Amino acid sequence: MIRKKHDVVVTGLGVISPIGLNVGELLTSLRQNRSGIRLWESSLLDKQFPAAVIDRDFSAEFSKLELPYLDRCSQIAILAARQAAADGGLQQFAEFGPRAGLFYGSVGGGVTTEHEWVRQFYVERKQQSKPYTIMACMLNAAPAHISIRHQILGPVMTHSSACTSSGSAIGDAGRAIRDGYLDIALAGGAEAALLPTFVALWGGLRALAEADRDDAGRSCRPFAKSRSGLVLGEGAVFLLLESREHAQRRGAACYCALSGYGIASDGYHIGSPKADGQISALREALRDADLAPERIGYVNAHATATPGGDPIEATALRTVFNDVPVSSTKAIHGHLLGAASALELATAILAVNQSLLPATAHLDEIDPACALNHVANTPVAGHRIEHALSFSAGFGGTNVALIVSREDSAKLPGVTCQKS
Amino acid sequence: MNKLDAVHIQTVVKDFLGERFDISADKIADDTSIRDVGLDSMMMLEVMLELEDRLGIKLKDLAMPANPTLRDVVALVERNQSAQTQ
Numbered sequence: 001m002i003r004k005k006h007d008v009v010v011t012g013l014g015v016i017s018p019i020g021l022n023v024g025e026l027l028t029s030l031r032q033n034r035s036g037i038r039l040w041e042s043s044l045l046d047k048q049f050p051a052a053v054i055d056r057d058f059s060a061e062f063s064k065l066e067l068p069y070l071d072r073c074s075q076i077a078i079l080a081a082r083q084a085a086a087d088g089g090l091q092q093f094a095e096f097g098p099r100a101g102l103f104y105g106s107v108g109g110g111v112t113t114e115h116e117w118v119r120q121f122y123v124e125r126k127q128q129s130k131p132y133t134i135m136a137c138m139l140n141a142a143p144a145h146i147s148i149r150h151q152i153l154g155p156v157m158t159h160s161s162a163c164t165s166s167g168s169a170i171g172d173a174g175r176a177i178r179d180g181y182l183d184i185a186l187a188g189g190a191e192a193a194l195l196p197t198f199v200a201l202w203g204g205l206r207a208l209a210e211a212d213r214d215d216a217g218r219s220c221r222p223f224a225k226s227r228s229g230l231v232l233g234e235g236a237v238f239l240l241l242e243s244r245e246h247a248q249r250r251g252a253a254c255y256c257a258l259s260g261y262g263i264a265s266d267g268y269h270i271g272s273p274k275a276d277g278q279i280s281a282l283r284e285a286l287r288d289a290d291l292a293p294e295r296i297g298y299v300n301a302h303a304t305a306t307p308g309g310d311p312i313e314a315t316a317l318r319t320v321f322n323d324v325p326v327s328s329t330k331a332i333h334g335h336l337l338g339a340a341s342a343l344e345l346a347t348a349i350l351a352v353n354q355s356l357l358p359a360t361a362h363l364d365e366i367d368p369a370c371a372l373n374h375v376a377n378t379p380v381a382g383h384r385i386e387h388a389l390s391f392s393a394g395f396g397g398t399n400v401a402l403i404v405s406r407e408d409s410a411k412l413p414g415v416t417c418q419k420s
Numbered sequence: 421m422n423k424l425d426a427v428h429i430q431t432v433v434k435d436f437l438g439e440r441f442d443i444s445a446d447k448i449a450d451d452t453s454i455r456d457v458g459l460d461s462m463m464m465l466e467v468m469l470e471l472e473d474r475l476g477i478k479l480k481d482l483a484m485p486a487n488p489t490l491r492d493v494v495a496l497v498e499r500n501q502s503a504q505t506q
Binding site: 063064065068130131132135 | 440441442443458459462463465466469
């Protein structure tokens with residue numbers, strides 16, 4: 001067992017996702033298994049793609065003096081971080097000085113801004129960008145803006161490990177609090193890269209799902225025999241994490257505890273996962289939480305619905321766990337890349353907080369190679385879960401597992417903490 | 421090239437500040453500093469680049485006080501004009 005100085009609790013959640021623009025809407029979508037995936041098209045691409053799009057322009061939330069610096073990725077990150085802080089009863093962190101941190105994950109950062117500049121360079125032959133362009137597209141733009149707005153004056157860190165980016169950000173934030181380096185942190189991730197150049201990159205990999213002929217919302221089918229690939233999505237999700245003592249001092253209730261974090265790498269291949277590294281991350285998280293595998297009541301799997309990835313993850317889960325209920329909610333919210341781990345951990349948090357087993361939608365015929373105790377098609381309400389695990393695996397071979405644990409007298413979604 | 425008059429330069433600056441940053445013209449007096457209307461140094465740089473395009477000029481001398489006013493911007497354009505016509 002790893003000796004812990006402090007318990008880490010989750011006192012706020014902020015969600016901007018294809019299945020909900022706040023934590024309450026996310027919960028409703030999970031209960032109803034409502035898909036946020038639809039057909040997406042670009043005049044520059046020959047065919048339509050299923051995508052988990054947030055059908056809203058968030059630029060109206062910002063002034064024209066702010067917008068030059070704010071790519072869509074930064075916009076949604078700022079809004080989700082603001083939600084998480086407000087949910088925990090906070091607006092400003094200055095009083096915590098360097099004891100407050102921000103840990104963020106993203107794959108692309110300000111992709112829209114960057115690709116637009118590349119277009120101007122090659123097509124319009126512009127020799128210089130606008131003065132702000134470099135700052136709008138850099139990977140750490142979003143956390144920088146959040147730290148400035150909320151006066152988060154300790155470490156402001158950006159993680160980029162593909163699909164585990166926000167998972168390792170949350171894990172490292174939790175460790176910094178657990179080990180006494182910080183009292184409080186915002187942690188999460190954002191991705192907003194649904195533009196033709198980026199979608200075509202994934203098309204080049206032959207990893208994207210074909211659109212379902214009858215219902216585009218059913219295009220992402222993790223673990224199913226008929227799965228055809230992943231569905232890209234966009235969104236931003238943040239957690240407010242703090243030590244239990246800190247939360248109690250300011251009278252903030254929590255959704256649950258963040259009780260375990262495991263991170264391990266495959267050391268194998270840039271784009272192909274390996275069960276061994278996944279197993280290591282899962283076991284490290286269990287060791288960190290001091291829990292036997294049978295104590296885990298729900299696993300939110302990474303399962304992106306690619307033909308090659310899902311069976312390897314199923315092998316890893318079967319190796320570590322006996323019969324734990326498993327689902328991949330990517331079937332309804334798609335793959336948020338840098339925000340994927342954060343959204344799926346938020347789902348695991350709601351699972352323990354609400355005694356809800358989220359389901360894998362569109363799982364009519366399970367691939368025998370993905371045999372697990374699947375929560376297929378229908379979420380199970382009223383199912384008490386003491387500990388839930390969210391697992392993510394990224395290109396490059398980084399694997400992250402995070403465990404959350406039920407708390408008595410936990411706060412309910414939509415009930416904001418009193419301001420300290 | 422005809423020399424640009426101060427009123428025309430002011431109008432171009434105010435028009436751009438309104439279009440780009442939603443700053444209304446009635447908030448900008450001769451002695452209003454750019455910081456007072458919410459602009460930072462990079463935004464000011466964009467203003468200068470835009471002035472070059474809209475006025476059809478090239479600003480070689482970009483020296484201005486740390487927190488310039490509208491009057492300083494006009495003076496800068498006029499100074500560059502004078503240098504070019506000498």
